[in-house]
Amino acid sequence: MGEAKRGGRTVILYVRLLNHTPNPEKTVAMAARMCYSAVGPDLIEEELLPDRVAALIRRLRKNGHLSPFEHASFTFAVSGSRALSHQMVRHRIASYSQKSQRYIQETGFRFVTPELVQRNPAAHELFQRCMKQIEQTYNEMLALGIHREDARYVLPNACETSFLCTFNARSLHNFFRLRQCRRAQWEIRRVANLMLREAKKVAPVLFEGAGPSCIAEGVCYEGEMSCGLVKRLKKGQTGKIYRPVASGG
Numbered sequence: 001m002g003e004a005k006r007g008g009r010t011v012i013l014y015v016r017l018l019n020h021t022p023n024p025e026k027t028v029a030m031a032a033r034m035c036y037s038a039v040g041p042d043l044i045e046e047e048l049l050p051d052r053v054a055a056l057i058r059r060l061r062k063n064g065h066l067s068p069f070e071h072a073s074f075t076f077a078v079s080g081s082r083a084l085s086h087q088m089v090r091h092r093i094a095s096y097s098q099k100s101q102r103y104i105q106e107t108g109f110r111f112v113t114p115e116l117v118q119r120n121p122a123a124h125e126l127f128q129r130c131m132k133q134i135e136q137t138y139n140e141m142l143a144l145g146i147h148r149e150d151a152r153y154v155l156p157n158a159c160e161t162s163f164l165c166t167f168n169a170r171s172l173h174n175f176f177r178l179r180q181c182r183r184a185q186w187e188i189r190r191v192a193n194l195m196l197r198e199a200k201k202v203a204p205v206l207f208e209g210a211g212p213s214c215i216a217e218g219v220c221y222e223g224e225m226s227c228g229l230v231k232r233l234k235k236g237q238t239g240k241i242y243r244p245v246a247s248g249g
């Protein structure tokens with residue numbers, strides 16, 4: 001179960017692992033063994049005891065032989081803002097089904113308020129006023145006979161949305177590498193943190209070492225924009241510096 005905080009009409013975010021490939025780690029290990037084994041799938045499966053599965057997966061990661069990871073899929077239910085979903089769908093190696101603003105009327109309009117805005121009373125007031133105005137305009141458009149598919153043009157990035165997404169384990173590793181980075185935007189970073197936490201519950205070895213590139217690969221690609229964590233990690237300063245599966249942004 002992920003994070004679900006709903007207060008009034010403000011939605012924060014929600015992530016839940018709905019489903020996954022049965023025995024995801026054994027499936028990946030079987031795919032790897034299939035490449036190099038003279039025997040058939042039944043015998044491969046019989047021989048694959050848990051220790052062997054874990055050792056094989058670790059070797060695949062170490063050698064960068066990641067195509068077997070594509071045989072294990074994970075389906076998540078996510079709620080958050082449209083700003084979030086827009087960033088999510090840039091990850092093309094995944095499948096999505098999203099709540100439609102054409103078929104669903106935005107009644108009792110729900111939206112995500114960034115924490116920074118919430119903590120600033122003047123900005124919060126401005127934000128709330130703007131959301132109210134948008135809701136009113138949207139409803140007036142509908143009352144004037146404008147179709148939902150056109151009235152929605154006034155809706156903001158803050159608008160709540162829900163979607164299912166299915167990633168294979170290889171694509172998830174890429175997603176975590178990019179979106180758990182402290183340079184990534186807070187909402188998608190938080191979703192990535194929650195997704196990894198969920199995935200680790202059912203496939204801990206498959207997602208061992210998953211995280212931003214500084215954690216996963218010991219490399220930072222941010223250049224001058226780097227947060228500097230990679231240097232501190234290299235000096236062995238871990239602990240409190242970074243908690244990759246924390247729900248905080």
Ligand SMILES: Cc1cc2nc3c(=O)[nH]c(=O)nc-3n(C[C@H](O)[C@H](O)[C@H](O)COP(=O)(O)OP(=O)(O)OC[C@H]3O[C@@H](n4cnc5c(N)ncnc54)[C@H](O)[C@@H]3O)c2cc1C
Pocket residue numbers: 090091092093094171174178179183184185
């Ligand atoms: C911090 C951050 C800031 C960003 N800022 C911006 C921004 O300002 N503007 C913007 O437009 N985007 C931005 N993005 C989005 C980014 O450019 C990617 O679109 C997004 O992160 C998806 O990554 P991906 O292509 O690796 O994932 P996927 O689409 O899931 O692809 C996975 C991998 O498959 C391969 N692949 C997929 N499709 C192709 C293809 N057509 N050709 C060749 N190889 C392919 C690549 O190796 C790719 O890494 C940002 C992302 C991050 C993390």
